[in-house]
Amino acid sequence: MKINLSNQDVQSVSVGKVERLSGEDLKKCYQCGNCSGGCPVSYKMEIPPTRIMRMLQLGRLEEVKAANSMWLCVGCLQCYSRCPKGCSVAAVLEALRQEALRESADRVDVKELPMPLLKKAPQQAIVCGFRKFVS
Amino acid sequence: MNQVLMKIPYYPGCTLNTVAKQFDSSARDSALAVGFEMAELKQWNCCGATFPLAPDNLMGLTAPAKVLSGARKVGDTLTTLCSVCYNVLKRTNSVIRESKEKRGVVNGFIEEEYDGSLSVLHYLEVLRDRVGFDKVKGAVKRPLKGIKAGAYYGCMLLRPFEDVGIDNAERPTIFEDLLKALGAEPVEFPNRIECCGAHLAMNDEEVVTRLSGAVIDSAAGMGAELVVTSCPLCQYNLEKSRGAGSSNGVPVIYFTQALGLALGQDIETLGFEKNATDVMPLLKKKGIA
Ligand code: SF4
Ligand code: SF4
Numbered sequence: 539m540k541i542n543l544s545n546q547d548v549q550s551v552s553v554g555k556v557e558r559l560s561g562e563d564l565k566k567c568y569q570c571g572n573c574s575g576g577c578p579v580s581y582k583m584e585i586p587p588t589r590i591m592r593m594l595q596l597g598r599l600e601e602v603k604a605a606n607s608m609w610l611c612v613g614c615l616q617c618y619s620r621c622p623k624g625c626s627v628a629a630v631l632e633a634l635r636q637e638a639l640r641e642s643a644d645r646v647d648v649k650e651l652p653m654p655l656l657k658k659a660p661q662q663a664i665v666c667g668f669r670k671f672v673s
Numbered sequence: 674m675n676q677v678l679m680k681i682p683y684y685p686g687c688t689l690n691t692v693a694k695q696f697d698s699s700a701r702d703s704a705l706a707v708g709f710e711m712a713e714l715k716q717w718n719c720c721g722a723t724f725p726l727a728p729d730n731l732m733g734l735t736a737p738a739k740v741l742s743g744a745r746k747v748g749d750t751l752t753t754l755c756s757v758c759y760n761v762l763k764r765t766n767s768v769i770r771e772s773k774e775k776r777g778v779v780n781g782f783i784e785e786e787y788d789g790s791l792s793v794l795h796y797l798e799v800l801r802d803r804v805g806f807d808k809v810k811g812a813v814k815r816p817l818k819g820i821k822a823g824a825y826y827g828c829m830l831l832r833p834f835e836d837v838g839i840d841n842a843e844r845p846t847i848f849e850d851l852l853k854a855l856g857a858e859p860v861e862f863p864n865r866i867e868c869c870g871a872h873l874a875m876n877d878e879e880v881v882t883r884l885s886g887a888v889i890d891s892a893a894g895m896g897a898e899l900v901v902t903s904c905p906l907c908q909y910n911l912e913k914s915r916g917a918g919s920s921n922g923v924p925v926i927y928f929t930q931a932l933g934l935a936l937g938q939d940i941e942t943l944g945f946e947k948n949a950t951d952v953m954p955l956l957k958k959k960g961i962a
Contacts, residue, residue, distance in 0.1 A: 561728040578868045578884050610880070613723070614868035615832035619842055632726035646876055659874055660905040661687040662757050665722040667875035669733070 547597030695944025814937030816856025824848030
């Protein structure tokens with residue numbers, strides 16, 4: 539696939555915002571692949587952690603935002619724990635979620651959640667889910 | 674010998690007050706049996722169940738900061754049982770201690786003057802560092818002899834290592850050391866530090882079934898007959914992935930239930946009936962119940 543890259547993409551303000559919201563320096567990632575290797579949900583991500591980092595380095599924010607990856611991240615921090623460069627893909631994905639949620643793009647419709655689930659599931663799952671999926 | 678009970682301020686968190694009452698009660702009873710009392714905070718609120726990873730999200734720190742500042746007024750230590758509460762409180766505590774700027778903003782919101790000087794300890798750490806596993810071992814009245822038990826750590830007790838790690842992040846032993854003290858035979862299994870699927874229990878059952886299923890399979894594959902947890906969400910996900918009461922499934926219990934059992938507490942008081950998997954057949958088979 540041909541990629542058109544411009545300086546403008548790579549140094550875009552919106553990617554800078556991801557760095558600010560995550561506190562991560564995206565350029566630190568040298569693509570070793572440890573994060574995707576350890577990530578328990580990478581099998582289901584449209585763009586796995588390592589590629590998320592690379593695409594953001596290249597300024598391809600819109601594609602990353604359109605993928606399901608950020609909504610699947612369970613915050614287990616295996617990526618961070620095993621990254622030789624000390625990058626937290628978890629924080630980068632949180633920044634992407636925050637961006638979406640701060641624009642009120644909810645992932646879950648609370649009214650649609652099944653009652654039996656709400657009654658049986660631990661409160662912590664529901665509170666955490668609301669924090670991750672609802673603005 | 675007349676022993677003075679050590680009192681440790683205790684934060685139960687929402688889940689232990691509702692669907693995981695057996696975790697709370699077995700921990701309180703066991704504490705008394707090994708020499709400390711869990712003094713529940715008079716007033717507490719939900720910790721938020723998520724440590725905000727975006728550094729500008731100070732709003733997410735206010736709820737746990739409120740808990741911490743309340744606890745500091747009654748002591749210098751706070752203990753908790755749920756791995757998520759522990760993770761959130763401990764990480765928030767570090768931020769408040771280390772960043773003067775964030776401390777100021779958060780304190781301004783909650784109208785407190787908290788400085789981060791509390792020690793946040795998981796109950797497992799209290800047993801290891803304040804009580805001592807030797808003393809726990811000495812208090813055992815009903816050893817869990819012959820039970821091959823897999824300790825499931827999950828994520829929140831171990832990562833990120835620099836803020837919360839109660840033990841080596843890749844090769845922890847604290848949980849196995851406790852099981853050994855209780856007379857069980859700990860089984861180290863590969864997935865003991867892998868995620869259970871966490872809050873995806875809310876909207877993605879496939880992931881939870883797959884990840885939690887892999888944990889149980891991994892434990893059973895190494896010969897475990899029982900899996901022991903320290904978090905109500907792990908407990909829920911692990912039990913659910915196997916289906917309630919499934920006869921070939923490995924039962925899953927809270928570590929405090931295993932503790933209470935070994936300390937000789939009445940089996941009826943341990944709340945095993947509240948678990949979704951049935952541990953009784955195993956206990957009967959081993960001559961423990
Ligand atoms: S582990 Fe770290 S350096 Fe390696 S690919 Fe992932 S983010 Fe990049
Ligand atoms: S924190 Fe998220 S991205 Fe990182 S390993 Fe866990 S699920 Fe994957």
